[in-house]
Amino acid sequence: MRRLNESVVNGSQAAHPANPKDLPSIDRVLRGPDVAALVAEHGHTLVAGEARATIDGLRERARQGGLDASEIAPEAVARAVQARVAERLASRMRLVINLTGTVIHTNLGRALLADAALQHLLTVMAGPNNLEYDLASGGRGDRDSVVEELLCTLTGAEAATVVNNNAAAVLLTIAALARGQEVIVSRGELVEIGGAFRMPDVMASAGATLVEVGTTNRTHPRDYEQAITERTGLLMKVHTSNYAVQGFTSAVDEGEIARIAHARGLPMATDLGSGALIDMAAWGLPHEPTPMEKIQAGCDVVSFSGDKLLGGPQAGLIVGTRAAIGRIRKFPMKRALRMSKLPLAALEATLMLYLRPERLAQDLPTLRLLTRPADAIREQAEGLLAAVQAAVAPRFTVAVADMQGQIGSGSLPVERLPSAGLAIAPAQKKGAGRALDELAAALRALPRPVIGRVADDRLLLDLRCLEDSALFATQLPALRQALG
Numbered sequence: 447m448r449r450l451n452e453s454v455v456n457g458s459q460a461a462h463p464a465n466p467k468d469l470p471s472i473d474r475v476l477r478g479p480d481v482a483a484l485v486a487e488h489g490h491t492l493v494a495g496e497a498r499a500t501i502d503g504l505r506e507r508a509r510q511g512g513l514d515a516s517e518i519a520p521e522a523v524a525r526a527v528q529a530r531v532a533e534r535l536a537s538r539m540r541l542v543i544n545l546t547g548t549v550i551h552t553n554l555g556r557a558l559l560a561d562a563a564l565q566h567l568l569t570v571m572a573g574p575n576n577l578e579y580d581l582a583s584g585g586r587g588d589r590d591s592v593v594e595e596l597l598c599t600l601t602g603a604e605a606a607t608v609v610n611n612n613a614a615a616v617l618l619t620i621a622a623l624a625r626g627q628e629v630i631v632s633r634g635e636l637v638e639i640g641g642a643f644r645m646p647d648v649m650a651s652a653g654a655t656l657v658e659v660g661t662t663n664r665t666h667p668r669d670y671e672q673a674i675t676e677r678t679g680l681l682m683k684v685h686t687s688n689y690a691v692q693g694f695t696s697a698v699d700e701g702e703i704a705r706i707a708h709a710r711g712l713p714m715a716t717d718l719g720s721g722a723l724i725d726m727a728a729w730g731l732p733h734e735p736t737p738m739e740k741i742q743a744g745c746d747v748v749s750f751s752g753d754k755l756l757g758g759p760q761a762g763l764i765v766g767t768r769a770a771i772g773r774i775r776k777f778p779m780k781r782a783l784r785m786s787k788l789p790l791a792a793l794e795a796t797l798m799l800y801l802r803p804e805r806l807a808q809d810l811p812t813l814r815l816l817t818r819p820a821d822a823i824r825e826q827a828e829g830l831l832a833a834v835q836a837a838v839a840p841r842f843t844v845a846v847a848d849m850q851g852q853i854g855s856g857s858l859p860v861e862r863l864p865s866a867g868l869a870i871a872p873a874q875k876k877g878a879g880r881a882l883d884e885l886a887a888a889l890r891a892l893p894r895p896v897i898g899r900v901a902d903d904r905l906l907l908d909l910r911c912l913e914d915s916a917l918f919a920t921q922l923p924a925l926r927q928a929l930g
């Protein structure tokens with residue numbers, strides 16, 4: 447029984463409470479052999495800081511009577527310091543296993559980089575490079591030239607430039623072509639991409655005035671024509687990437703809007719969002735609009751993301767006519783939104799893969815994952831079933847199940863990717879919700895965290911993005927222990 451005047455803030459009372467006066471000094475802790483070895487490896491600053499924090503923590507617990515005498519033994523204190531140093535040096539950004547069924551998952555880093563991109567990144571970051579240096583003339587170069595020719599070859603555009611991401615590309619395009627003027631956009635296309643990227647707000651940030659035309663479901667050519675005044679600077683079409691308006695709908699295509707714009711001497715821009723550099727239908731996937739189609743249709747500017755269907759690093763790609771791209775490139779804001787040399791190197795290597803389309807489904811992870819046949823994924827699930835069942839028994843039962851995955855990142859939102867995986871259900875109805883939460887947490891706490899999704903009272907592990915079963919299988923003993 448505790449005496450009434452004892453206050454317990456942090457845990458229970460120790461059986462053999464340590465006296466705060468018996469705590470070792472920081473100096474003594476640092477001189478101990480294990481901690482001295484840490485100092486030799488990491489230096490005094492980090493280790494002394496963590497040693498001080500360790501002692502402070504122990505003192506606080508000792509004051510409250512919750513510290514056992516055994517915890518201030520030199521080895522115990524050294525272990526505590528080691529643990530703190532290890533935690534301090536543990537990277538916050540970690541590899542995870544994506545079993546959500548969403549291939550391009552924004553929260554999990556979007557597109558996976560191809561090996562070629564990773565290698566190129568390491569190679570050209572290892573020393574000085576010709577980022578803005580023209581090796582032929584020995585004079586200053588332009589970083590755009592690293593990818594401009596490739597982008598023009600792949601899209602049929604006259605010119606190209608790149609910025610930090612597609613949000614930046616849209617902002618810069620509007621600012622460069624229509625600052626202080628009006629931009630005409632259909633009401634059906636005033637999208638919010640998430641993360642506070644809303645078309646009306648982007649327009650305001652770019653210093654342009656949004657002029658909405660048409661209605662949510664129907665916009666006609668005459669809507670654009672009637673809205674053009676001497677204040678108009680740009681006509682714009684936004685790809686409704688993350689939703690679909692179905693039913694009684696009518697939209698004006700890029701070719702038509704471009705004709706209307708050009709007849710009045712105005713430019714026309716389109717934000718494609720994802721934008722695939724290849725016809726996805728050729729790989730049995732739903733067709734996604736391509737920049738080539740939009741350039742052919744007469745758009746002056748087409749912008750799209752580097753890390754969505756393109757399968758590269760975060761980037762905003764802007765292709766179009768020499769005149770429009772020239773204005774965009776010269777606009778001062780371009781300097782603030784420019785791409786870093788790291789993603790630029792990865793982008794160059796990724797675009798290079800598109801020069802060999804026959805090999806693309808092997809070389810580009812995004813396409814490789816998107817084109818994995820459901821049969822093969824189901825077979826893989828069958829191969830893992832027994833081991834997973836053994837790891838989660840007896841609290842859960844596991845079954846192979848057909849699943850519906852997604853491309854992700856707002857690409858083709860209504861399309862589903864037929865897939866397969868493991869569905870894990872609590873063995874007992876009582877407390878099922880809590881059991882599922884616990885299972886999901888245990889999976890996230892694995893050395894390489896596994897991210898699944900909960901649906902219909904089951905935890906679903908869609909295996910589309912697990913190319914190597916062993917990556918998951920080797921962690922099952924740890925999962926079994928965690929659930930134990």
Ligand SMILES: *Cc1c(COP(=O)(O)O)cnc(C)c1O
Nearest residue numbers: 611612613639687719720751856
């Ligand atoms: C994703 C998307 C963007 C933003 O692209 P980021 O590369 O993520 O900045 C802009 N517009 C549309 C239509 C999109 O789908």
